[in-house]
Amino acid sequence: MRYESPTSTRDAVALLSKEKGSAHILAGGTDLLVKLKLDLFEPDLMVDIKRIPAMNEIKKTANGFKIGAAVSGAKLGENKALVKAWPGVVEATNLIGSDQIQSRCTMVGNLCNASPAADSVPALIAAGAKAIVVGKNKRRTVAVEDIVTGPGSTSLASSEIIEAITLPKRPPRSGDAYQRFIPRTEMDIAVVGVAISLTLKRGVIKKARVSLGAVAPTILLVPKAARAIIGTKLDDDALEKLASACSAACNPIDDKRGTVEYRTRIAGVLAKRVARIAYTRAGGS
């Protein structure tokens, strides 16, 4: 294996596109180095993106936030403006692993690792986040829900890099939240994860996005679940419809963490809790 640590996105893309063998991008390494250790694979070239200045920044822009691909979970949690605007995105990312992992792990790494149980991804999808993808001759902007195509696989070409994630500007009276179910209190992988982002007008939900994790091969955006609460004040009837829509969208596996039946049921239960938190954060009562 060779190791390179370029200082610009352009150089990183050039290294990837020139490579004849296998290449892999190294961000926080909290998934990648485990795979290396377990001898699951070893690329011919590893491209470390942490020395690229643009990838280490959290920028507040006219259109919202731009978060570099190498920004760690810990750094997200320290950014007060981001925590205020997108508490759900930050709390979801901060749930990944221990403090040791938080110092390294990144949202983009979590996304590109393409686990169905990734914690930050439902929150990003609910938020309407976009990935800025840089390739050899072009840049493109891709909705986060279109990046992952299946467990461990993405729609990115081998020479493409996600440079940053953008989060849209927040209208007033907006809130987001993420919760996951795990049998322990910490340090675990989601059995079910639910993220909801919504915007209110006079206490009525005007816009909403609902995303479910760990209940299907990829993380789901569930427009039907959003429609169940749009136009409501999140009354009991709306919450029940939200829960049913979430459970109906589930297509999970049976494994040691949870059965199909259990995951399907819990998705609805969690969705109700998460919707209440997002609603309260948006200033609803």
Place this chain on the structure above:
Amino acid sequence: MSSVLVSTKINGDVVQFACPPDETLLDSLRNRAGLTGVKEGCGTGDCGACSITLDGQLVCSCLVLGVEAEGRDITTIEGMADGEKLHPLQTQFIENGALQCGICTPGFLVAAKVLLERNPKPTESEIRYALAGNLCRCTGYDKIVRAVQAAAKDMRKSRK
């Protein structure tokens, strides 16, 4: 695989070593820099025995490559005591019997030090969450938590 020359700072000293690009920083620290206080538990980032700080951030050195240390600033358990004078955390771990086999201890001490630098007066719950990335199979954690609380108190006193 050809080795790469890495220049880094460890516990205040400039250190150079050559390592293959796929070697973990944990192995570089132990086998090339001779810092065997850094322990390997799981090697996959779950147990925290290999905890160090990298540019002030608490990390598992098993999840960092040796080559990534180029130009960085590292501290390990070896940099914790001031010569013969133990750090208050080390003293209180001994006083409270917060270790038995000792493999997890360097990682706990490094992680607890980072916690107390950020939060000089943590609650029990804050200590337990902050140390959730460090596993101990001997003590049952209570003695570790008590040692951290006692050290925090000592450190607050000495600051006054």
